[in-house]
Amino acid sequence: MFADRLSEAAKRPVSRETSERVEDFARLLVEENQRQNLISRASEADLLDRHILDGAQLLRYDEREDARWIDIGTGPGLPGLVIALLHKGPVELIEPRPLRTAFLERMVTQFELGDRVAVHQGKAAAVNMPGDVITARAVASLTKFLDxxxxxxxxxxxxxxxxxxxxxxxxxxxxxxxxxDFRVKKSLTDPDARIIIVERPKRKGRR
Known part of the structure; x- marks a missing residue:
């Protein structure tokens, strides 16, 4: 069952109902991909592993059930919306492109997440809401992303x-x-990929 795979990836219980919602999101993402370029067409066939489980595994690295997650440059909600569907706490989705934010807003409405998930159209610099966990995929190098x-x-x-x-x-x-404090973990979905965990960063040369 896909629920078991999600639970193993996230290291938290995932019900069949939640798993079905995640799979519904995956289906809607593929449908939207015919209208706007959200993911590569080649990766559609491997969507559940390459994108969904890849996002779900990030939850295993923060055990706080009420943590506020911030996903910068979330695109179609990868990994942010996957996290929102599996996580009980608030999630902030930051995305500058209007068509993608419109899709995200439809998904928030579709899955009735509006009480704890917010979509911000724009860049991270325009948002001023501290998070407990910050994530992103392919936005910038680690140095630039911390900045x-x-x-x-x-x-x-x-x-x-x-x-x-x-x-x-x-x-x-x-x-x-x-x-x-830097830590490096192996990705569950790609043997060549890693997950970098950062805590208490301080820019060198600044007081």
Whole structure:
């Protein structure tokens, strides 16, 4: 059952009803992909592994059930909307492109998430709401991403960032500019990918 796979990825219970909602979102995403380019057509056949489980696994790295997640550059809600469907706490989805934010707003309405999920059209710099967990896929290098997202953090914020084959190179570059607690985990869905976890980052040279 897909619910079992989601539960294993997220390291939290996932009901059959929740799993069906996640699968409904995947179906609607593919439908919308015919109207606007949200994901590569080649990845549609592998959507559940490449995009859905890939996002669900991020939840295993923060156990706080009421944590506020912020997904910057969420696109069609990857991983932000996947997290919102599996997570009990609030989720902020930040996306600059109008067509994509319109899709996200429809999904929030479709799945009745409006009481705890907000869509922000624009860039992260325009948002001023601290989060407990900050994430993003393919938005910027680790160094640049910490720069553009740091204003959304508190001392307790944790960054959970899926990265591709250049993950370790990005980490080494970031260490030149940032002092932080860095951890690296292997991705469950891609043997070449990593998840970088960052806590208490401080820009070097700043007081």
């Amino acid at each position: 553009l997202s740091h204003h959304l953090s508190t001392e307790k914020t944790r960054w959970v960032l899926p990265k591709g084959r250049k993950a370790l190179a990005e980490l080494e570059e970031a260490k030149r500019f940032w002092q932080a």
